[in-house]
Every structure is written in C-alpha cells, then in structure tokens.
Amino acid sequence: MKTKQALSDLYEAHRSGLLSYARQLSGDSVLAEDIVHDAWVLFAKQPTQAISSPASYLRTIVRNLLLTRGRRAKIERVSDADFDVVSATVADETSSPEDVVAAREIMTCVMDALDALPKRQSDAIRMYHFEGMKLREVAAALDVSISMAHTLITEGLAICNRVRKEGQ
Known part of the structure; x- marks a missing residue:
C-alpha cells in the first residue's frame, strides 16, 4: 500500500481531522500544523502494511x-529561569557557626x-547505636537476656536524652 499516491490520498483524507484534533489538544493552530506535519513524516517512515487503522495511528x-x-x-x-532569581528563593540550609558550636557542646x-x-x-548503647549490632548480638556480647539488653539501652538513652x- 505504501505508494506515493496512496500515502498522499491518505494524508489528504485525514489532514483536516488531524488538524482539528491537534488544535483541540494544543489550543494553537500554528503548533497544530507543525505537529500534524511531524506526525505525517513519522507515519510515512513506518511500514503501513501492518497498520489496520491508519487514522487512529496518526491520531496517536x-x-x-x-x-x-x-x-x-x-x-x-x-x-530558562534566571539563576540569581531562583537561588534567592532557596532557603539557606547551612548552620551558623553559633549553631555548630552549640551542637558540639551538646554532643x-x-x-x-x-x-x-x-x-x-x-x-550496650555503643554496640547497638554506634557499631550497628542487633539487640540479640548485644545481649550475647554482654551475656544478658535480650530484654535486659533492651532495658539497658532504653534507660541509658533516656539519661542521654535528658542531658x-x-x-x-
């Protein structure tokens, strides 16, 4: 089916409908013309024997x-946004020197x-939180039950949190 005449006839038969569809979607008649042209160029490169509905394929x-x-x-x-304008609206997430010193003092x-x-x-706290050991591993290392290891960690963290x- 892919003769020049057959493709030309197909284009002429569906061009106005495609333009209307593209205008409806884009709201711009100049853009619609460009899109329909680009669609036709892409369509003409495809093997059309396997296409059962060329009009639907073109709309897609x-x-x-x-x-x-x-x-x-x-x-x-x-x-395309101006870098200075965009960067002025971004919050500065860096900590002030005073905040850094205060955080170090608390630590x-x-x-x-x-x-x-x-x-x-x-x-127990160091093994669990700093070394990443599991609760059962902490319990085994300290030779205590898992619930005792949990209690040691929980109560110790409560004290550290209060400080x-x-x-x-």
Whole structure:
C-alpha cells in the first residue's frame, strides 16, 4: 500500500481531522500544523502494511508528539529561569557557626553522660547505636537476656536524652 499516491490520498483524507484534533489538544493552530506535519513524516517512515487503522495511528502519533512537546516546554521553562532569581528563593540550609558550636557542646555533654553510665550500659548503647549490632548480638556480647539488653539501652538513652535537653 505504501505508494506515493496512496500515502498522499491518505494524508489528504485525514489532514483536516488531524488538524482539528491537534488544535483541540494544543489550543494553537500554528503548533497544530507543525505537529500534524511531524506526525505525517513519522507515519510515512513506518511500514503501513501492518497498520489496520491508519487514522487512529496518526491520531496517536499527534497526541504523543503534543505530550512530548509539552514535557519539553515544561523542562525548558524551568531551565530558562534566571539563576540569581531562583537561588534567592532557596532557603539557606547551612548552620551558623553559633549553631555548630552549640551542637558540639551538646554532643560533648551527651558523650560525657554516656561515659558516666555504668560500663555495661554504656557498652550496650555503643554496640547497638554506634557499631550497628542487633539487640540479640548485644545481649550475647554482654551475656544478658535480650530484654535486659533492651532495658539497658532504653534507660541509658533516656539519661542521654535528658542531658541533651538540658543542654539546649
């Protein structure tokens, strides 16, 4: 079926309907002309013997081209933004030097509190939170039950949390 005359007849038969469809989707008659032309170029490159409904296939190409163009336009609107304008609206997430010093002081107090805990409790917290051991591994290392390891960690963290809150 892919003779020049047959393709030309097909184009002429469906052109006005495709233009109307593209105008309806895009709201722009100039863009609709471009899209229908691009759709036709893509369609003409395809082996049309396997296409049972060329009109539906062309409408699908038109819709997909419009979707692709819309996505591209959205990306271009974002990438064309003035860097200074965009960067002025972004919040500065860096901490002030005062905040850094205060956080370090609180961390020092918490670590001192951790060191002041009984050795078994301090070891349980360090193994669980700093070394990433599982609760059953902590219990085995300290030769205590899992519930006892959990109690050691929970009570120790409560003390450290109280110290942290006092430091704020």
